[in-house]
Amino acid sequence: MKFLFIVQGEGRGHMTQAIALSQKLESWGHTVSAVCIGKSARRQIPAFVHQNIAAPIYLYDSPNFVTDEKQKSILLWKTFTYNLGQINKYQKSLRIIDEQVNKYQPDVILNFYDILGGLYKLLYKHTGEFWTIGHQYLIEHPEFPFAPNQTLAKWLFKLNTNLTAIGASKKLALSFRNFTSSSNKNLYILPPLLRREVKDLQPKNDDFFLCYMVNPGYGQDVINFATANPNIEIVAFWDHKSMPDGYKPVPNLIFHQVNDRLFLEKMASCKGLVSTAGFESICEAMYMGKPVMMVPVAGQYEQACNAMDAEISGAGIQSTDFDFRKLIEYIDQKATEALDSKTWFDQFDSLFLKIIAENDKPPLNSSSVRRVKKSKAFGILSS
Structure with missing residues (x-):
């Protein structure tokens, strides 16, 4: 066909x-x-x-x-x-x-x-x-x-x-x-x-959090958090055409332009994902067993539904802001409990x-x- x-x-x-x-x-x-x-x-x-x-x-x-x-x-x-x-x-x-x-x-x-x-x-x-x-x-x-x-x-x-x-x-x-x-x-x-590249990766847990935002305006929120919490390492991705790739406003935060291969590599090795509530990134995190904190874009009803649906499905938690400490607390509470999405996804x-x-x-x-x-x-x- x-x-x-x-x-x-x-x-x-x-x-x-x-x-x-x-x-x-x-x-x-x-x-x-x-x-x-x-x-x-x-x-x-x-x-x-x-x-x-x-x-x-x-x-x-x-x-x-x-x-x-x-x-x-x-x-x-x-x-x-x-x-x-x-x-x-x-x-x-x-x-x-x-x-x-x-x-x-x-x-x-x-x-x-x-x-x-x-x-x-x-x-x-x-x-x-x-x-x-x-x-x-x-x-x-x-x-x-x-x-x-x-x-x-x-x-x-x-x-x-x-x-x-x-x-x-x-x-x-x-x-x-x-x-x-x-x-x-x-x-x-x-x-x-999911693409085959996602399924080929071998997940591990390095000492940083991954962040993805569909609207670059949320970048300042992440910068403010990283500045106030220098002990938390963050690797962020955004679509901000006027900013250079590898922008590092503070030592514990780096912004990359949307780069799919690098994003997946970081996904496989992060402790967890903090993201606006787009469907695809949440699914990739679920497949790799990475907990997610979802921050729906204000005014985008679809993302509010995504966050609810993903939380019901066991992906992680919802939030109204980019406070990474909420995800850390969630991870600590979940401890060794792992989400197995592969049976359905495959x-x-x-x-x-x-x-x-x-x-x-x-x-x-x-x-x-x-x-x-x-x-x-x-x-x-x-x-």
Whole structure:
């Protein structure tokens, strides 16, 4: 089967998932023909993505969050109004995606949680399969834990998730733990999608903590903590384009730019991870048996849910700040108790291959992909 990926470029999680799945599909004899990745002015696509994906990569502008001046909290209203003003730019992005779909004629378009992937399915006609993959699709399972007391944020999170999955015949929900089967026939519960590099590492415990922040504004919080606690060694990773790699504001703290190989090496040897509550980093830590303290990005409801779900799954604890002493206390309390996630995590390949077997069929011919008529919403011209 031929696949085309559409990937959200926010953070590193969806991109590392795309790397992992592209490697697996190629090893199983399938083809990833092209990878379309959404970009924004806030984020740069890390070099490791280009280095680890063999297929051609196409970049396009995609909706993204707007943060406050300190680059910490997500501003929901400004996010909505800003992206609404970028309609013409996103119209061009949909055409870029369509060009690749027509060029490569995939049997399956697999969307890694980009809203333009769902809109593409709505506005263009592709007679092949359209699937989605991500932790977010667990919201359709009755056991998923929603963060409380945030009615509007919850509604927006569900809306965004539904938009990414418009017309999806399969929703592949990645999960920290094995949920019971769902009555939703289009929902498939899968283990986290980890790269082979993660599974090849041999964990150990050196005397430092690893820190990852999706928004660089949290860097000052970590600097303040390290300054006040010089006996605690911290290795941090951030996406701060204006700062040099290896920035060392105090002797016990060093900041690296996002570097996937180095990050995994540090993950394997750290005492524990302190991170904003992105799904992928938590999963990597769980697989290596590293306890995690999760600090959800303010205003990002999805991360609040991630932190709850991960805590229920035994990954670690939640926090509202970067006080590493909380994680130290948690580790001391847990003592020799170890989290065994490998049994569930290692089932991904067999479960995904079953899904492929349900849909394996001869490649579609060139007539299977065509443009729809003019869309009133975006003014997309038919061919």
